[in-house]
Amino acid sequence: MDKPKENIFLFVPNLIGYSRVILLIASFYFMPTNYIISCWLYVISGLLDAIDGHAARIFDQSTKFGAMLDQLTDRCSTTGLCVTLSYFYPEYMFLFQLSSAIDISCHWIYLHSSMLQGKTSHKFVDLSGNPIMRLYYTNKLVLFSMCAGNEAFYASLYLMHFTPGPIVAGVGLFKLVCMATAPVAVVKSCISLLHGYVACQNLAIIDVEERSKAKKKE
Numbered sequence: 001m002d003k004p005k006e007n008i009f010l011f012v013p014n015l016i017g018y019s020r021v022i023l024l025i026a027s028f029y030f031m032p033t034n035y036i037i038s039c040w041l042y043v044i045s046g047l048l049d050a051i052d053g054h055a056a057r058i059f060d061q062s063t064k065f066g067a068m069l070d071q072l073t074d075r076c077s078t079t080g081l082c083v084t085l086s087y088f089y090p091e092y093m094f095l096f097q098l099s100s101a102i103d104i105s106c107h108w109i110y111l112h113s114s115m116l117q118g119k120t121s122h123k124f125v126d127l128s129g130n131p132i133m134r135l136y137y138t139n140k141l142v143l144f145s146m147c148a149g150n151e152a153f154y155a156s157l158y159l160m161h162f163t164p165g166p167i168v169a170g171v172g173l174f175k176l177v178c179m180a181t182a183p184v185a186v187v188k189s190c191i192s193l194l195h196g197y198v199a200c201q202n203l204a205i206i207d208v209e210e211r212s213k214a215k216k217k218e
Contacts, residue, residue: 011061016052017069020045024077031084035162039155045077046151064115071111075104081154088161102189106196113199116206133198136191146191149184152177 008014027041052070056062082096089096135142156178159165164172 008061008063008065011056011063011066012059013052013056013061014063014066014069016048016055017066017073020048020052020073021069023048024073024080028080028084031080031158032087035159039159042077042081042155045073049074068111071107075107078103078151078154081158085154085157089157099185099189102192102196106192106194106199109203110195110199113202113206117202132191132194146184146188149181150188153181153185156181 023041023045027038027045030038030041049070052066056066079100082100086093086096136146137143156174159174160172160178163174165174167173168176
């Protein structure tokens with residue numbers, strides 16, 4: 001008797017992913033007016049991002065759909081925050097637009113090229129490839145620091161609109177965090193551009209191989 005087909009949409013890590021989407025939508029709703037509720041929803045969604053990967057390994061439920069869902073949710077969360085920041089700081093709207101465009105486009109093409117190459121995760125790095133990418137994805141401390149610092153920069157900008165936070169040496173805590181993490185956000189955007197460059201190189205290799213095979217068949 002054939003075994004029943006698996007429904008990957010009901011896999012535990014994907015169910016966690018759906019809850020992240022719901023929490024983010026709720027966070028976006030409260031983002032312009034209630035920073036306390038919005039922050040809690042946003043933070044919980046971020047914590048679940050760390051849990052779904054462990055769930056995938058524990059239940060042996062890693063899927064391409066889950067990887068896509070996770071990546072898209074990450075990109076949409078930052079973009080939604082940047083949209084709100086553009087409303088709060090209209091003089092810097094172009095920079096927020098540019099940051100969102102780089103983040104979405106470069107990660108999308110990198111993930112897409114990885115899938116075309118048959119890789120099981122967007123975090124797979126060929127150890128013979130770019131040394132910066134290798135360090136970024138194989139050193140957990142570097143990856144965590146970059147992602148956390150980038151989130152802290154945008155989050156502190158958001159919170160500064162409502163409150164300076166605790167005063168430290170005459171300066172609001174959120175302003176200090178913003179200044180400290182701004183370089184991280186810039187480097188993170190540069191790494192995203194590197195994602196895009198590597199992806200374009202990979203896609204070019206795939207194109208050359210496919211064209212070569214097609215010509216041999218003719």
